[in-house]
Amino acid sequence: MFDQGFTLTQLRYFTEAARAGSMTEAARRLHVSQPALSSAINQLERDLGVRLFERVPRRGIRLTSAGRQFHLDAEGLLSHAEGVLERAGSFSQALSGTLRVGMYLPLAPFRAPSLLQAFARRHPNIAVELFEADHDRLVELLDSREIDVAIAYDMAPFEQHHTEALEVIPPHMIVAPEHPLAGADAPVSLTRFAADPLVLLDLPHTAHYYLNLYRSLGLTPEVRYRIQGFETVRGLVGRGFGVALLNQRIGHDLTYGGAEVRSVELEEDLPGLTLLLVRRRDEESQRVRAFTEVCHRIFSRPAPAPETAAGAREKATLLHN
Numbered sequence: 001m002f003d004q005g006f007t008l009t010q011l012r013y014f015t016e017a018a019r020a021g022s023m024t025e026a027a028r029r030l031h032v033s034q035p036a037l038s039s040a041i042n043q044l045e046r047d048l049g050v051r052l053f054e055r056v057p058r059r060g061i062r063l064t065s066a067g068r069q070f071h072l073d074a075e076g077l078l079s080h081a082e083g084v085l086e087r088a089g090s091f092s093q094a095l096s097g098t099l100r101v102g103m104y105l106p107l108a109p110f111r112a113p114s115l116l117q118a119f120a121r122r123h124p125n126i127a128v129e130l131f132e133a134d135h136d137r138l139v140e141l142l143d144s145r146e147i148d149v150a151i152a153y154d155m156a157p158f159e160q161h162h163t164e165a166l167e168v169i170p171p172h173m174i175v176a177p178e179h180p181l182a183g184a185d186a187p188v189s190l191t192r193f194a195a196d197p198l199v200l201l202d203l204p205h206t207a208h209y210y211l212n213l214y215r216s217l218g219l220t221p222e223v224r225y226r227i228q229g230f231e232t233v234r235g236l237v238g239r240g241f242g243v244a245l246l247n248q249r250i251g252h253d254l255t256y257g258g259a260e261v262r263s264v265e266l267e268e269d270l271p272g273l274t275l276l277l278v279r280r281r282d283e284e285s286q287r288v289r290a291f292t293e294v295c296h297r298i299f300s301r302p303a304p305a306p307e308t309a310a311g312a313r314e315k316a317t318l319l320h321n
Contacts, residue, residue, distance in 0.1 A: 011078055
Protein backbone atom coordinates (compact mmCIF):
# COMPACT_ATOMS: atom_id res chain seq x y z
CA MET A 1 0.00 0.00 0.00
CA PHE A 2 1.41 3.39 -0.92
CA ASP A 3 1.08 6.64 0.99
CA GLN A 4 0.01 8.95 -1.82
CA GLY A 5 -1.55 8.68 -5.24
CA PHE A 6 0.52 8.86 -8.38
CA THR A 7 -0.01 11.62 -10.92
CA LEU A 8 -0.77 11.51 -14.63
CA THR A 9 2.59 13.18 -15.21
CA GLN A 10 4.36 10.30 -13.48
CA LEU A 11 2.41 7.82 -15.61
CA ARG A 12 3.35 9.68 -18.80
CA TYR A 13 7.01 9.74 -17.81
CA PHE A 14 6.93 6.04 -16.91
CA THR A 15 5.19 4.90 -20.11
CA GLU A 16 7.52 6.94 -22.31
CA ALA A 17 10.57 5.51 -20.55
CA ALA A 18 9.15 2.02 -21.04
CA ARG A 19 8.67 2.64 -24.77
CA ALA A 20 12.08 4.26 -25.23
CA GLY A 21 14.08 1.80 -23.11
CA SER A 22 16.19 4.75 -22.00
CA MET A 23 15.75 7.57 -19.49
CA THR A 24 17.78 9.89 -21.69
CA GLU A 25 15.71 9.20 -24.81
CA ALA A 26 12.42 9.45 -22.91
CA ALA A 27 13.44 12.82 -21.45
CA ARG A 28 14.35 14.05 -24.95
CA ARG A 29 10.98 12.98 -26.35
CA LEU A 30 9.10 14.59 -23.46
CA HIS A 31 11.20 17.78 -23.57
CA VAL A 32 12.07 17.54 -19.86
CA SER A 33 15.37 17.14 -18.07
CA GLN A 34 16.58 13.62 -17.35
CA PRO A 35 16.92 14.31 -13.57
CA ALA A 36 13.28 15.46 -13.46
CA LEU A 37 12.11 12.35 -15.29
CA SER A 38 14.24 9.99 -13.18
CA SER A 39 13.07 11.65 -9.97
CA ALA A 40 9.40 11.27 -10.97
CA ILE A 41 9.84 7.59 -11.80
CA ASN A 42 11.82 6.91 -8.62
CA GLN A 43 9.02 8.52 -6.61
CA LEU A 44 6.47 6.40 -8.47
CA GLU A 45 8.41 3.24 -7.56
CA ARG A 46 8.54 4.33 -3.90
CA ASP A 47 4.80 5.06 -3.85
CA LEU A 48 3.96 1.70 -5.41
CA GLY A 49 6.47 -0.20 -3.33
CA VAL A 50 7.82 -2.11 -6.34
CA ARG A 51 10.65 -1.77 -8.81
CA LEU A 52 9.38 -0.96 -12.26
CA PHE A 53 12.69 -0.90 -14.12
CA GLU A 54 15.95 -2.77 -14.08
CA ARG A 55 19.00 -0.69 -14.98
CA VAL A 56 21.05 -2.52 -17.61
CA PRO A 57 24.66 -1.24 -17.91
CA ARG A 58 25.44 0.28 -21.31
CA ARG A 59 22.00 -0.68 -22.62
CA GLY A 60 19.52 1.49 -20.72
CA ILE A 61 16.53 0.18 -18.81
CA ARG A 62 14.02 -2.64 -19.10
CA LEU A 63 10.76 -3.37 -17.35
CA THR A 64 10.61 -5.81 -14.46
CA SER A 65 7.76 -8.33 -14.37
CA ALA A 66 5.84 -5.95 -12.09
CA GLY A 67 6.74 -3.10 -14.43
CA ARG A 68 5.34 -4.92 -17.45
CA GLN A 69 1.99 -5.42 -15.76
CA PHE A 70 1.90 -1.84 -14.48
CA HIS A 71 2.79 -0.59 -17.96
CA LEU A 72 -0.38 -2.15 -19.40
CA ASP A 73 -2.47 -0.65 -16.60
CA ALA A 74 -0.80 2.74 -16.92
CA GLU A 75 -1.40 2.92 -20.67
CA GLY A 76 -5.06 2.11 -20.08
CA LEU A 77 -5.36 4.77 -17.37
CA LEU A 78 -3.74 7.40 -19.58
CA SER A 79 -5.98 6.53 -22.50
CA HIS A 80 -9.06 6.77 -20.31
CA ALA A 81 -7.90 10.04 -18.74
CA GLU A 82 -7.27 11.57 -22.15
CA GLY A 83 -10.74 10.53 -23.28
CA VAL A 84 -12.31 12.11 -20.19
CA LEU A 85 -10.40 15.36 -20.73
CA GLU A 86 -11.36 15.50 -24.39
CA ARG A 87 -15.05 14.95 -23.67
CA ALA A 88 -14.96 17.52 -20.86
CA GLY A 89 -13.59 20.17 -23.21
CA SER A 90 -15.55 22.08 -25.78
CA PHE A 91 -15.89 20.17 -29.03
CA SER A 92 -15.74 23.48 -30.85
CA GLN A 93 -12.10 23.75 -29.86
CA ALA A 94 -9.39 22.19 -31.99
CA LEU A 95 -8.20 18.76 -30.92
CA SER A 96 -4.57 18.55 -29.82
CA GLY A 97 -2.11 16.06 -28.38
CA THR A 98 -0.36 13.07 -29.97
CA LEU A 99 -1.81 10.26 -32.06
CA ARG A 100 0.29 7.12 -32.57
CA VAL A 101 -0.55 5.37 -35.82
CA GLY A 102 0.74 1.93 -36.80
CA MET A 103 0.78 0.89 -40.45
CA TYR A 104 1.60 -2.38 -42.17
CA LEU A 105 5.12 -1.86 -43.49
CA PRO A 106 4.60 -2.68 -47.22
CA LEU A 107 1.45 -0.55 -47.21
CA ALA A 108 2.98 2.57 -45.68
CA PRO A 109 4.75 3.99 -48.78
CA PHE A 110 1.47 3.95 -50.70
CA ARG A 111 -0.94 5.25 -48.11
CA ALA A 112 0.85 6.98 -45.22
CA PRO A 113 1.93 10.24 -46.95
CA SER A 114 -1.48 11.20 -48.38
CA LEU A 115 -3.37 10.03 -45.30
CA LEU A 116 -1.18 11.94 -42.84
CA GLN A 117 -1.32 15.01 -45.07
CA ALA A 118 -5.13 14.93 -45.09
CA PHE A 119 -5.23 14.42 -41.33
CA ALA A 120 -2.76 17.26 -40.69
CA ARG A 121 -4.84 19.65 -42.78
CA ARG A 122 -7.98 18.83 -40.83
CA HIS A 123 -6.35 18.58 -37.37
CA PRO A 124 -3.15 20.65 -37.45
CA ASN A 125 -2.77 20.66 -33.65
CA ILE A 126 -2.48 16.88 -33.38
CA ALA A 127 1.05 15.51 -33.66
CA VAL A 128 1.14 12.12 -35.41
CA GLU A 129 3.78 9.49 -34.70
CA LEU A 130 4.01 6.82 -37.41
CA PHE A 131 5.11 3.23 -36.67
CA GLU A 132 5.78 0.87 -39.59
CA ALA A 133 5.61 -2.83 -38.71
CA ASP A 134 4.50 -6.24 -39.88
CA HIS A 135 1.13 -7.67 -38.87
CA ASP A 136 2.24 -9.52 -35.76
CA ARG A 137 4.18 -6.52 -34.46
CA LEU A 138 1.15 -4.27 -34.99
CA VAL A 139 -0.88 -6.61 -32.79
CA GLU A 140 1.82 -6.38 -30.09
CA LEU A 141 1.89 -2.58 -30.31
CA LEU A 142 -1.88 -2.37 -29.95
CA ASP A 143 -1.91 -4.83 -27.05
CA SER A 144 0.82 -2.91 -25.21
CA ARG A 145 -0.88 0.43 -26.01
CA GLU A 146 2.20 1.72 -27.77
CA ILE A 147 0.02 2.76 -30.71
CA ASP A 148 -3.55 4.05 -30.70
CA VAL A 149 -4.74 2.80 -34.07
CA ALA A 150 -3.44 0.69 -36.96
CA ILE A 151 -4.00 0.28 -40.68
CA ALA A 152 -3.32 -3.17 -42.09
CA TYR A 153 -4.59 -5.91 -44.38
CA ASP A 154 -6.95 -8.67 -43.29
CA MET A 155 -4.46 -11.44 -44.16
CA ALA A 156 -4.42 -12.49 -40.50
CA PRO A 157 -7.01 -11.74 -37.81
CA PHE A 158 -6.92 -8.99 -35.20
CA GLU A 159 -8.95 -11.13 -32.82
CA GLN A 160 -8.98 -8.92 -29.72
CA HIS A 161 -9.51 -5.62 -31.51
CA HIS A 162 -12.23 -3.70 -33.31
CA THR A 163 -11.79 -3.57 -37.09
CA GLU A 164 -13.45 -1.55 -39.83
CA ALA A 165 -13.10 -2.28 -43.54
CA LEU A 166 -11.86 0.73 -45.51
CA GLU A 167 -11.29 -0.68 -48.98
CA VAL A 168 -10.95 -3.94 -50.90
CA ILE A 169 -7.93 -4.07 -53.23
CA PRO A 170 -8.10 -6.77 -55.93
CA PRO A 171 -4.98 -8.57 -57.20
CA HIS A 172 -3.44 -7.92 -60.60
CA MET A 173 -0.47 -9.28 -62.50
CA ILE A 174 2.60 -7.32 -63.51
CA VAL A 175 4.74 -8.39 -66.47
CA ALA A 176 7.68 -7.08 -68.50
CA PRO A 177 6.80 -4.94 -71.55
CA GLU A 178 7.90 -7.73 -73.93
CA HIS A 179 5.58 -10.31 -72.34
CA PRO A 180 2.99 -11.58 -74.87
CA LEU A 181 0.11 -10.45 -72.63
CA ALA A 182 1.56 -7.04 -71.74
CA GLY A 183 -0.72 -5.19 -74.13
CA ALA A 184 -3.93 -7.09 -73.36
CA ASP A 185 -6.99 -4.86 -73.78
CA ALA A 186 -9.26 -7.14 -71.74
CA PRO A 187 -8.81 -9.04 -68.47
CA VAL A 188 -6.75 -12.22 -68.77
CA SER A 189 -7.20 -15.53 -66.96
CA LEU A 190 -4.59 -16.34 -64.32
CA THR A 191 -4.27 -19.75 -65.96
CA ARG A 192 -2.51 -18.11 -68.92
CA PHE A 193 0.38 -17.18 -66.59
CA ALA A 194 0.73 -20.72 -65.19
CA ALA A 195 3.90 -21.44 -67.20
CA ASP A 196 5.60 -18.15 -66.27
CA PRO A 197 8.12 -18.19 -63.40
CA LEU A 198 6.75 -16.31 -60.40
CA VAL A 199 8.56 -13.56 -58.52
CA LEU A 200 6.81 -13.93 -55.17
CA LEU A 201 6.40 -11.13 -52.65
CA ASP A 202 7.33 -13.25 -49.64
CA LEU A 203 6.26 -11.44 -46.46
CA PRO A 204 4.49 -12.94 -43.43
CA HIS A 205 1.00 -14.00 -44.61
CA THR A 206 1.54 -12.41 -48.07
CA ALA A 207 3.14 -15.37 -49.82
CA HIS A 208 0.41 -17.70 -48.54
CA TYR A 209 -2.25 -15.39 -49.96
CA TYR A 210 -0.70 -15.18 -53.44
CA LEU A 211 0.02 -18.90 -53.71
CA ASN A 212 -3.56 -19.65 -52.67
CA LEU A 213 -4.82 -17.56 -55.59
CA TYR A 214 -3.05 -20.00 -57.91
CA ARG A 215 -4.19 -23.03 -55.92
CA SER A 216 -7.82 -21.90 -56.07
CA LEU A 217 -7.62 -22.53 -59.84
CA GLY A 218 -5.73 -25.81 -59.50
CA LEU A 219 -2.40 -24.23 -60.45
CA THR A 220 1.06 -24.69 -58.93
CA PRO A 221 3.40 -21.90 -60.02
CA GLU A 222 7.16 -22.20 -60.40
CA VAL A 223 8.49 -19.77 -57.82
CA ARG A 224 11.72 -18.37 -59.22
CA TYR A 225 12.43 -15.82 -56.49
CA ARG A 226 11.04 -15.16 -53.02
CA ILE A 227 11.51 -11.47 -52.34
CA GLN A 228 10.62 -9.29 -49.35
CA GLY A 229 10.93 -5.91 -51.07
CA PHE A 230 7.95 -4.68 -53.09
CA GLU A 231 10.10 -2.62 -55.44
CA THR A 232 12.63 -5.44 -55.82
CA VAL A 233 9.78 -7.62 -57.09
CA ARG A 234 8.88 -4.95 -59.65
CA GLY A 235 12.50 -4.54 -60.69
CA LEU A 236 12.99 -8.27 -61.32
CA VAL A 237 9.77 -8.45 -63.33
CA GLY A 238 10.83 -5.41 -65.36
CA ARG A 239 14.11 -7.17 -66.23
CA GLY A 240 12.27 -10.24 -67.49
CA PHE A 241 12.81 -12.67 -64.60
CA GLY A 242 9.14 -13.60 -64.33
CA VAL A 243 5.69 -12.27 -63.47
CA ALA A 244 4.28 -11.19 -60.11
CA LEU A 245 0.93 -10.91 -58.40
CA LEU A 246 0.43 -7.67 -56.47
CA ASN A 247 -2.44 -5.68 -55.01
CA GLN A 248 -1.18 -2.17 -54.40
CA ARG A 249 -0.61 -0.18 -57.58
CA ILE A 250 2.21 2.21 -58.35
CA GLY A 251 1.15 5.41 -60.08
CA HIS A 252 3.50 4.77 -63.03
CA ASP A 253 5.19 1.93 -64.92
CA LEU A 254 8.84 2.70 -64.07
CA THR A 255 10.89 0.74 -61.53
CA TYR A 256 13.63 2.21 -59.35
CA GLY A 257 16.23 0.82 -61.78
CA GLY A 258 14.61 2.40 -64.83
CA ALA A 259 12.98 -0.74 -66.26
CA GLU A 260 9.28 -0.81 -67.03
CA VAL A 261 6.44 -3.13 -66.06
CA ARG A 262 2.90 -3.50 -67.34
CA SER A 263 -0.19 -4.24 -65.27
CA VAL A 264 -2.59 -6.90 -66.51
CA GLU A 265 -6.10 -7.20 -65.09
CA LEU A 266 -7.21 -10.70 -64.13
CA GLU A 267 -10.36 -12.30 -65.46
CA GLU A 268 -11.27 -14.35 -62.40
CA ASP A 269 -13.14 -12.92 -59.44
CA LEU A 270 -10.23 -13.55 -57.08
CA PRO A 271 -10.41 -12.47 -53.43
CA GLY A 272 -8.77 -9.11 -52.80
CA LEU A 273 -7.07 -7.78 -49.70
CA THR A 274 -9.30 -5.80 -47.38
CA LEU A 275 -7.71 -2.72 -45.88
CA LEU A 276 -8.61 -2.47 -42.20
CA LEU A 277 -8.66 0.27 -39.60
CA VAL A 278 -7.87 -1.43 -36.28
CA ARG A 279 -8.24 -0.06 -32.78
CA ARG A 280 -8.65 -1.40 -29.27
CA ARG A 281 -12.21 -2.15 -28.21
CA ASP A 282 -11.90 0.14 -25.18
CA GLU A 283 -10.42 3.05 -27.15
CA GLU A 284 -12.07 6.33 -26.10
CA SER A 285 -9.83 8.95 -27.68
CA GLN A 286 -11.42 11.70 -29.73
CA ARG A 287 -8.19 11.79 -31.74
CA VAL A 288 -8.76 8.21 -32.85
CA ARG A 289 -12.32 9.08 -33.81
CA ALA A 290 -11.06 12.06 -35.79
CA PHE A 291 -8.52 9.83 -37.55
CA THR A 292 -11.24 7.29 -38.32
CA GLU A 293 -13.36 9.98 -39.97
CA VAL A 294 -10.46 11.09 -42.17
CA CYS A 295 -9.74 7.48 -43.15
CA HIS A 296 -13.31 6.97 -44.27
CA ARG A 297 -13.16 10.12 -46.37
CA ILE A 298 -9.80 9.25 -47.95
CA PHE A 299 -10.41 5.60 -48.67
CA SER A 300 -13.85 6.13 -50.12
CA ARG A 301 -12.25 8.02 -53.00
CA PRO A 302 -11.40 6.19 -56.23
CA ALA A 303 -7.69 5.61 -56.81
CA PRO A 304 -6.06 7.70 -59.57
CA ALA A 305 -5.45 5.93 -62.87
CA PRO A 306 -1.86 4.70 -63.30
CA GLU A 307 0.42 6.77 -65.51
CA THR A 308 2.30 5.34 -68.44
CA ALA A 309 6.08 5.29 -68.32
CA ALA A 310 6.18 8.02 -70.98
CA GLY A 311 3.82 10.14 -68.91
CA ALA A 312 5.95 9.64 -65.80
CA ARG A 313 9.09 10.72 -67.70
CA GLU A 314 7.31 13.78 -69.09
CA LYS A 315 6.14 14.76 -65.57
CA ALA A 316 9.68 14.26 -64.18
CA THR A 317 11.08 16.47 -66.98
CA LEU A 318 8.57 19.22 -66.19
CA LEU A 319 9.33 19.06 -62.46
CA HIS A 320 13.10 19.29 -62.89
CA ASN A 321 13.25 21.98 -65.60
